[in-house]
Amino acid sequence: MSVLDYLMTEPMPLRRALKYLLARTEIGSFSFRYRLEAVRRMHYAFILLEGARLASRLGLERISALEFGVAGGSGLRWMERHAAEIEKLYPVRIDIYGFDTGGGLPAPKDYRDLPYHWREGFFAMDRPALERSLSRAKLVFGDVAETSRTFFEQFDPAPIAAVAHDLDFYSSTHDALWLFKQDSRFLLPRLFCYFDDTIGTHRELYNDFTGERLAIAEFNREMDDRKIAVPHYLRAREGWGSWRHQIWVCHSFDHPQYNQFISDEDQQLPLVS
Template sequence: MLKKLLEPRIWRRIYRERMGEPVLYNLASVFVLLFGNVVRKIDYDLVPRQPYAFGLQKAFEFAAAERERLGVGRLVFIEFGVASGAGLLNICRVSEALSRHYGMPARVIGFDTGAGMPPPVDYRDHPEKYLDGDFVPHNSDALQQSLPGNAHLIYGPIAETVGSLDTQLEPGDVIGFVSVDVDYWSSTIDCLKLFDNEKLVFLPRTPVYFDDVNNIDHSIFAGELLAINEFNESHDRAKLSKMNQIRNWRIFKNALWLDQLYWYLDLSHRYFTRDYHADRARTKLSNPYLGMKSEHHVGD
C-alpha cells in the first residue's frame, strides 16, 4: 500500500479529487481514518479502490436488510479482467471486513484469460487504445497462492468459462457485485452473458462497476459503453442502469469513479412487485403549517 502511495499518478488523482473538496470534509477524513468503522471509511472514500468498496458495501447493505426474504446465504462477488490480481485481492480484503461488520459470509471469483488480451475484433474493441498481449499476468502462480480460501480464479477465454459459473456455487449463493474491466466491446459482451444464466441468483438490484467508460475517448459506438447499450436493447426485463444522482449523495463529489457505477436490474424479480412490499408500514407525511397561527403574510 505504501509503495502505491508513492506513485505520482496517485498523488495527481488525490490532487484532482480531494484538494477541491471542502476543508472540513478533508479534516473529518483524518478522524474517520483513525476511529471510523469500515462503512464510515467507505463513506469518506478512505478504502482503496473506492468503487469496489462502495459497490461491495451497497451489496452487503441491501442483502442484510432483505436476507431472509431473498434467501441470501452467502454473497458472491465477481471480477472480470483480473490481470495482475490487485483488484481481486482488494475485493477479498474489503469483503472480509464487510463480512465481519454485517455478519454475512462472502465468496470472491475472478475471470481472466491468463494470457492478456486477445486480438481486437474491429473498431468496436477500441484498437487505438488496447491491443492483444496487453495486461498479461505477471505471476499467475503467486496470485493463485495469495488468494484466501473463499476466493477462486478461473483462467481461460471468458466466453468459454462464464457459462459454467453455476457449477462453482452452492444453494444460497447470491451474486451481489460485478466488476467488468475487460476493455473490449467483444469481451464485455461475453461478460454480460453472466446475466443470462438462469441458474444463477442475483440481488434484484446488483451494483456493477465498468472500468472503461469514463475516458473522453470512450464512446457509445465502441467498448464497454456499446456493450451496455446493446445489452439493454436486447433485454426486456433485465437492464443496466447508471446509478442515479450518486454524485449528489456522496460526501466527496469530484471522484472520477462516480460515473462508472451501474445497477444490474432484474425487473422480473418479485422484489419489483407490490406484493413483495405489501406488508411494510405505510409512509406518512406531516404538515408543519397545519395548526400554526400566522400573524403576518409572507413578504410583509
C-alpha cells in the same frame, strides 16, 4: 500535475488530502472511512457493501461478487479485504470469483475493441504469485465466452450481488454480460456493477458506440425485463470521486423478489397543522 496545479484546480484540496491520508493509514473504522469516501478502491467497497445491504434486507445469508479482468490481482485482493469488513456489518457471507485468461488481453476483434488503445498481451498475470496471495477468492481461467457459460454449473455460486467489469473490450464485456441474462435465482434483483473502462481520458475517448458502453447499450436493447441503469442519486452526490460515474445497477424486473419491500417501515411525515 504539480502541487501548485493541484491546489489551483482541485476544488477541495484539503478535504481530498485528508481522505487520502485516512485511506492510506486506515485510521478509524471501515464504516467511518466509508462514509467519508476514505477507503481505497472505493468503487469495489461500494458495490460489495450495497450488495450485502440488499441481500440482508432480502433475508439472504450468502452472495457472490465477481471481477472480470483480474490482471495482476490487486483489485481482487482489495475485494477480499473489503468483504471481510463488510461481513462485520451485515450477516451475509461474500464469496469472490475472479475471471481472467491468465495470459493478458487477447487480440482486439475489431474497432469496437479499441485497437488504437489496447494491444494483445497487455495485463498478463503471474498466476502462481497471485494464487499464493489470495485468501478466499476463486480464480476462473479461460475465455469469458466459455467460462461465463460454465460458471454456474462448475461452482454453484450464491446469487450474484456485485460485479466489477474490467475487461477493456466490447467483445469480452458483451460475453460477460451473458451472466446477467440467466435465471433470476442466480442474481439479486438489483445487481451492483462497476464498469472500469467507461470514462477514460483524451486517449481512449470512450463513447456509446464502442467498448464497455456499447456492450451495456446492446444489453439494454436486447433485454425486455433486465436493464443496466444509472443510479442517479450516486452521480448527483457531491464530494465523491469520479468512480461514481462508473457505477451501474442491473435491474431484473422479472425477479420474484424485485418488488419485495426493503425500505424503512416508518416513512410517514408529520402532519402540518
